[in-house]
Amino acid sequence: MPERLYEIQLTVNGQAVRVPKGSIVAAAIAVAGVDTYRHSVSGEGRAPLCGMGICFECRVTINDQAYCLSCQTLCEDGMRVVTT
Amino acid sequence: MKRLTFDVLVVGAGPAGLAAAVSAAHHGISVGLIDDNPAPGGQIWRGGPDYATSAQAKYWFERANASPLTMLSRSRVIAPLESGALLVETSSGACKVRFEKLILAPGARERFLPFPGWTLPGVMGAGGLQALVKGGLPIAGKRVVIAGTGPLLLAVAAYLKSKGAQIRLIAEQTSWAQLGSFAAHLLRYPNYIRQAGNLGWSLLGVPFRASCWITRAHGTDRLEAVTVRQHNTIVTEECDYVACGFGLVPNIELPAALCCKIVDEIVRVDDWQQTDLEGVYCAGEATGIGGLELSLAEGQIAGLAATGQMDAAHNIFPARQRARQFAALLADSFALRPELRTLAEADTVVCRCEDVQYNVVKQHANWRSAKLHTRCGMGPCQGRVCGAATAFLFGWTQDSVRPPITAARIASLIKVSEDSHHQSKEQQHES
Numbered sequence: 001m002p003e004r005l006y007e008i009q010l011t012v013n014g015q016a017v018r019v020p021k022g023s024i025v026a027a028a029i030a031v032a033g034v035d036t037y038r039h040s041v042s043g044e045g046r047a048p049l050c051g052m053g054i055c056f057e058c059r060v061t062i063n064d065q066a067y068c069l070s071c072q073t074l075c076e077d078g079m080r081v082v083t084t
Numbered sequence: 085m086k087r088l089t090f091d092v093l094v095v096g097a098g099p100a101g102l103a104a105a106v107s108a109a110h111h112g113i114s115v116g117l118i119d120d121n122p123a124p125g126g127q128i129w130r131g132g133p134d135y136a137t138s139a140q141a142k143y144w145f146e147r148a149n150a151s152p153l154t155m156l157s158r159s160r161v162i163a164p165l166e167s168g169a170l171l172v173e174t175s176s177g178a179c180k181v182r183f184e185k186l187i188l189a190p191g192a193r194e195r196f197l198p199f200p201g202w203t204l205p206g207v208m209g210a211g212g213l214q215a216l217v218k219g220g221l222p223i224a225g226k227r228v229v230i231a232g233t234g235p236l237l238l239a240v241a242a243y244l245k246s247k248g249a250q251i252r253l254i255a256e257q258t259s260w261a262q263l264g265s266f267a268a269h270l271l272r273y274p275n276y277i278r279q280a281g282n283l284g285w286s287l288l289g290v291p292f293r294a295s296c297w298i299t300r301a302h303g304t305d306r307l308e309a310v311t312v313r314q315h316n317t318i319v320t321e322e323c324d325y326v327a328c329g330f331g332l333v334p335n336i337e338l339p340a341a342l343c344c345k346i347v348d349e350i351v352r353v354d355d356w357q358q359t360d361l362e363g364v365y366c367a368g369e370a371t372g373i374g375g376l377e378l379s380l381a382e383g384q385i386a387g388l389a390a391t392g393q394m395d396a397a398h399n400i401f402p403a404r405q406r407a408r409q410f411a412a413l414l415a416d417s418f419a420l421r422p423e424l425r426t427l428a429e430a431d432t433v434v435c436r437c438e439d440v441q442y443n444v445v446k447q448h449a450n451w452r453s454a455k456l457h458t459r460c461g462m463g464p465c466q467g468r469v470c471g472a473a474t475a476f477l478f479g480w481t482q483d484s485v486r487p488p489i490t491a492a493r494i495a496s497l498i499k500v501s502e503d504s505h506h507q508s509k510e511q512q513h514e515s
Contacts, residue, residue: 022131023220030221035205035306042439045305047205049436049469051212051219052127053120054193056464056491057436067464067491071216072158074122 010079025070025081026051026058037070038084060084085499086179090116090154092390093170093183095161095338098126099376100368100383101189102144107387107396108187109151116181117148118156118172124148126191127211128376130218144380156181162496163487164342171487171500178496180503185363185390188344188351189383190335192369195472197330198434198442199427200300206307210240210329217247224248229310229321231255231298232329234418235280240327242286251287252321255296255312257330258418263294266417273410299427301326330420333472334370340485349475356389356397357382365390373415378407425477434477435470437463445470451480464491 006021012032019028026048029037036045037058048058053072061082062068070081092108094101097119109115117124123132125141133145158175165171169182194209201207208216210232217223228249230237233256241251256263270276296314301307309322334350344359344366345352351359351366358365367382368374374382381404388397428434430443438459448454451461451474460474461467466489467482474480488497 019220022134024216026216027220027222030216037205040203040436040439044203044433044439045205046203046436047306048208048216049196049212050193050209051215052193052209054465054468055196055436059464071219072121075220 008075008077008079010075010077010081012081013083019075021075023075025060025062025068025073025075025079028075029060029070029081029083034083036083085503086174086177087182088116088154088156088179089182090114091183092116092185092187092387093118093181094187094189094387095119095170096126096189096191096368097121097124097155097157098189098191098368098379099128099144100191100379100386101126101187102148103380103383104187104189104365104367104387104390105153106144106147106151107384107393108185108391109153109387110391110393113391114154115152116154116156116183118159118161118181120158120160122157124155124157127215130215135218140376140380160490160492161338162492163489163500165500171496173492173496178493178499185365186342187357187365187367187383187386187390188339188342188359188370189366189368189379189386190338190370192332192334192373193468193472194328195330195333195476196328196469197424197427197476198432198470198473199298200429200432201303201307201310202301202328203433203436204301204303204307205305206303206324207301207326207328210236210327213325213327214240214243217244223325225250226324227252227322229253229255229298229312229323229326230329231257231296231310231312231326232331233257233420234329234331234414235283236329237327238283238287240329241290242283244327245286245290249325251290252323253312253319254287254290254292255298255314256292256294257297257421257424258294260294262417266413269413269417276410297421297424297427298326298328330424330476331418332369332373334373335468336370337466337468337485337489339366339370341487341489349481355401356394357386358389363390372408372411374407374411375414378404378411381407420476428477434473435460435463435467437461437465437470440470445474446478451482454480466490 049055058070094105129141300311365386367386368379428442440460454460
């Protein structure tokens with residue numbers, strides 16, 4: 001799978017990150033060194049739990065669209081990811 | 085709103101859905117296959133054909149590729165519309181999908197049990213952590229504790245180890261006596277013995293404890309360590325991730341919204357995998373947790389039966405029977421111990437979407453009461469996590485499922501009302 005070697009560049013909270021093609025946004029956020037993907041209603045930091053689009057704990061804002069599941073979204077060049 | 089029509093529509097592109105779609109696609113029958121992930125394969129064959137490693141996965145992806153299927157990836161079913169149609173949210177907007185026959189293969193999710201610290205970043209499902217690592221999460225050099233029950237723990241441990249993770253401990257809640265009995269029964273299934281042998285070989289040197297379960301996760305901003313208990317021994321292990329797997333829960337929301345008969349949280353089907361609704365079939369984990377072989381057998385039977393290939397479907401019955409026996413063995417061997425009901429403390433969050441604590445939830449007599457009074461289960465996951473947890477903790481059952489069956493965009497719902505308005509105007513015009 002040579003195309004996996006190609007890298008994609010995106011930003012997480014304004015910080016540039018490079019990840020292999022085929023990576024999901026949840027992985028790029030971890031690569032950026034960010035632990036908290038969202039804050040809960042009582043202000044606790046949260047991060048992915050289920051990894052498969054069920055729990056909604058990994059939701060972030062992608063290209064200004066809120067409530068995107070970072071575990072089910074593939075990274076694309078120039079994507080702007082903001083944790084909440 | 086965009087419209088699509090298929091003779092057979094399959095929802096879910098895991099092994100059951102793939103097998104169903106491939107088996108149905110013949111002689112000019114149009115087949116649509118919907119899945120919410122970017123690639124087909126479900127959880128076990130996550131990532132699709134490019135990432136397939138097993139011969140079995142490659143075989144089914146090749147057959148799918150050679151079949152005239154219409155694949156709708158990144159698409160979620162939001163609601164049933166009128167009979168024979170579903171509202172689907174695709175990456176390019178809402179879509180009405182019509183069908184003659186419907187095959188549901190919604191799969192399963194992991195069961196999560198609340199314990200102090202389980203909401204810390206770094207505490208994940210076992211399959212969940214594996215999924216993220218397959219999606220590019222860096223795991224090399226990370227310290228991982230794996231806790232819960234069942235062969236999935238070993239499979240996840242072996243995978244993460246192969247990617248460079250340091251597996252600090254595998255904590256299996258079932259006892260050595262039950263594991264021994266399971267191993268003795270395994271002798272009847274040569275296929276599984278080979279798999280178990282490979283797993284054992286790749287996990288040589290990894291600490292494994294039976295009758296051992298997680299009691300607490302420690303950390304401030306993220307996970308730093310976990311405490312496990314084995315009889316009267318308490319051990320605290322520093323780690324970067326803990327992967328918890330307390331079994332699987334069938335995804336029955338869509339079958340429930342369609343009003344398929346559901347008993348004991350699984351979809352009831354006849355010998356042909358047909359639900360009590362004419363022309364609506366169900367296959368895979370939603371008809372009872374059974375694993376890969378059972379999903380493939382059920383998927384094939386559903387796809388063949390839905391397209392009138394009854395003899396070919398009948399030929400798969402023995403394989404399904406054998407897989408069912410193995411599923412029953414697994415369920416017996418890895419039943420959850422009652423001590424796991426006592427892990428949550430008064431202030432442990434049970435509903436993560438609405439941050440409802442254990443002492444608040446447990447004041448209620450049933451799921452409906454807890455929902456109405458505390459908002460437990462009312463957040464974006466719609467009780468998919470805390471519903472399964474409270475089913476185990478308190479024996480609660482969830483009642484009706486109302487559409488939208490998953491969090492949907494307002495635009496998708498507006499499209500439906502616009503569409504029906506438009507249609508009624510057309511009808512008026514015609515009459």
